[in-house]
Amino acid sequence: MLIAPGIEACVADISKRGWSSFALSDDLQRKVSTAYEAAATFFDLDEKSKEACLLPYGCGYTPFGREHSGNPALPDRVEIFAASARTQDLALDLPCAAGCDLHERMMEVFRWFEMTAEDIMRGVARMVASDVPEQELTGGLHRWSQLQFNRTILTEPGQFINTAHEDGHLLTFAHANGRGLEIVTGLSVLEPDRTSSAFTVMPGAILSLLTGGEIRPLYHQVRAHSRSEHRLSLLFFADLDPQLCKPWKITPANRDVDIASRILGNAGRFGMDGFPPD
Numbered sequence: 681m682l683i684a685p686g687i688e689a690c691v692a693d694i695s696k697r698g699w700s701s702f703a704l705s706d707d708l709q710r711k712v713s714t715a716y717e718a719a720a721t722f723f724d725l726d727e728k729s730k731e732a733c734l735l736p737y738g739c740g741y742t743p744f745g746r747e748h749s750g751n752p753a754l755p756d757r758v759e760i761f762a763a764s765a766r767t768q769d770l771a772l773d774l775p776c777a778a779g780c781d782l783h784e785r786m787m788e789v790f791r792w793f794e795m796t797a798e799d800i801m802r803g804v805a806r807m808v809a810s811d812v813p814e815q816e817l818t819g820g821l822h823r824w825s826q827l828q829f830n831r832t833i834l835t836e837p838g839q840f841i842n843t844a845h846e847d848g849h850l851l852t853f854a855h856a857n858g859r860g861l862e863i864v865t866g867l868s869v870l871e872p873d874r875t876s877s878a879f880t881v882m883p884g885a886i887l888s889l890l891t892g893g894e895i896r897p898l899y900h901q902v903r904a905h906s907r908s909e910h911r912l913s914l915l916f917f918a919d920l921d922p923q924l925c926k927p928w929k930i931t932p933a934n935r936d937v938d939i940a941s942r943i944l945g946n947a948g949r950f951g952m953d954g955f956p957p958d
């Protein structure tokens with residue numbers, strides 16, 4: 681199986697320092713910018729119009745106050761709009777044109793994020809074991825991944841938008857229109873370089889469990905930098921079909937863990953609805 685340029689370096693990076701970054705092609709960057717414009721238009725609507733754009737499985741609009749990074753008393757200071765393959769048709773019937781348009785723009789980049797995540801997943805699988813049945817993984821992220829815009833609720837610079845957490849997924853791709861994301865490793869906190877043409881690649885608990893703990897879940901947090909301008913971020917949360925979650929390498933870290941049920945229960949840990957089993 682051919683590996684896209686950059687994937688191998690990304691896998692090596694994840695293995696060595698725990699995270700990586702990945703460049704967007706010019707064409708993708710244009711599509712991502714269009715999705716950002718659609719998101720800005722949507723989030724500027726009045727609350728009633730936005731709340732008419734709810735979709736199942738935590739997709740569509742989620743107002744501030746629901747999602748949290750671990751403590752329900754400290755909700756993430758964001759409002760959210762999420763898109764997925766499962767809600768693509770349902771989104772056509774959303775009662776507000778800006779919501780329909782936003783879901784559609786997001787799905788235009790979804791497939792590329794999905795294929796890139798699949799390539800990275802295969803690369804990691806190959807790194808930890810020589811006998812992973814890679815063909816079985818093909819398409820395994822499609823119905824279990826989602827693309828999400830977060831827009832900040834304005835707050836004082838330095839305040840947490842998201843407190844420290846790991847996402848509990850297989851991989852997260854994080855892109856944003858401004859500073860804020862911080863990686864937390866041990867006692868140190870660092871800001872990954874941020875450009876409009878690259879996103880940060882962050883492994884989560886599912887990748888860690890599949891690799892027998894060889895890859896560690898990456899803790900991260902987000903802090904406000906402006907009290908007057910909303911920060912928008914675009915997150916691709918990749919998960920694998922629970923039926924395909926057989927560990928690539930068995931160690932004490934995963935020997936007694938039911939990985940499939942972790943995937944099914946993950947959204948609930950953050951106060952959200954997730955995808956039901958197929």
Ligand SMILES: O=C(O)CCC(=O)C(=O)O
Nearest residue numbers: 830842854856861902913
């Ligand atoms: O906004 C970001 O850059 C990251 C947000 C995040 O960590 C999350 O939604 O899980």
Ligand SMILES: [Fe+2]
Nearest residue numbers: 845846847900
């Ligand atoms: Fe996160």
